[in-house]
Amino acid sequence: MPSTKPRSPAPLYEQIRQLIVAALAAGEWRPGDALPSEAALAARFGASAGTVRRALDELTAAHIVERRQGSGTFVSTHAAPRQQFRFLRLVADDETEGFTRELLGSRRLRASADVARALALRAAEPVIEVRRLLHRRGRPVVLDELWLAERHFKGLNAELLATHPGTLYALFETHFGVHMVRAQEQLRAVAATPDAARLLQVPPGEPLLSVERLAFTYGDRPMELRRGLYCTNADHYRNDLN
Structure with missing residues (x-):
């Protein structure tokens, strides 16, 4: 599993974005899977929910994840x-x-x-x-x-x-x-x-x-x-x- 602690001088939300991508690359979450809640990710990365939300915003804009109202955040899939x-x-x-x-x-x-x-x-x-x-x-x-x-x-x-x-x-x-x-x-x-x-x-x-x-x-x-x-x-x- 990729490290859960940000270590680079980049902004914290960017570090968290990189860690989520590393987890995706390692197969922790597959296309179509639901990601943990923002609160769970915040606890995992030792950051605020707002910082995690900013990281997820960046991933959503890049079509790496998608948000579904009332359901959560999911790994994007070309099968959708x-x-x-x-x-x-x-x-x-x-x-x-x-x-x-x-x-x-x-x-x-x-x-x-x-x-x-x-x-x-x-x-x-x-x-x-x-x-x-x-x-x-x-x-x-x-x-x-x-x-x-x-x-x-x-x-x-x-x-x-x-x-x-x-x-x-x-x-x-x-x-x-x-x-x-x-x-x-x-x-x-x-x-x-x-x-x-x-x-x-x-x-x-x-x-x-x-x-x-x-x-x-x-x-x-x-x-x-x-x-x-x-x-x-x-x-x-x-x-x-x-």
Whole structure:
């Protein structure tokens, strides 16, 4: 169990936030679990309830925990309906339909230099590559390619990917104990290659939105590199800025 006594010169609420994250990373509370009450956490960390509340406010803002009125504070989970597409910002112009998924394939291979660098892996370390299409209104709208370090996702295969009913991030939580808590994205405009055009059912050279995402678990450890090609003819990419 991580130390329960703050020791750094950072503000006390920040120290407590870090200790809660360390406990989450150690598996003390799993996604979907209820956290102890503010009074119990205050006693554990030797702080006031107000200081603990401030730490929980920070974790709530980062979507690491969520507060449910009348129920308490819970570890966020990608299995919850409101969290399922937290990192997918492609919004339908009519906002009436969700996504369906089509697995194109998965395979084990050695990490390329750029994948190894992004995921902080050893050179040529084994990774799992997954390719899939996301459909909306019966048409493909996103071509996804993603890479995961095999050592964190042993047993991930095409059958599991094809039969899991929820999102990939919910699958990672329930089967592999990996909870994605934040992501970095880089966006740019590209022209559809012949292969991408065929899969997305657009003309070669069609403008597409390229979105490269690096997703992290607790402790800012990179766990997934994803590169997506988004067709925005009838959809748009939305990012809410606070």
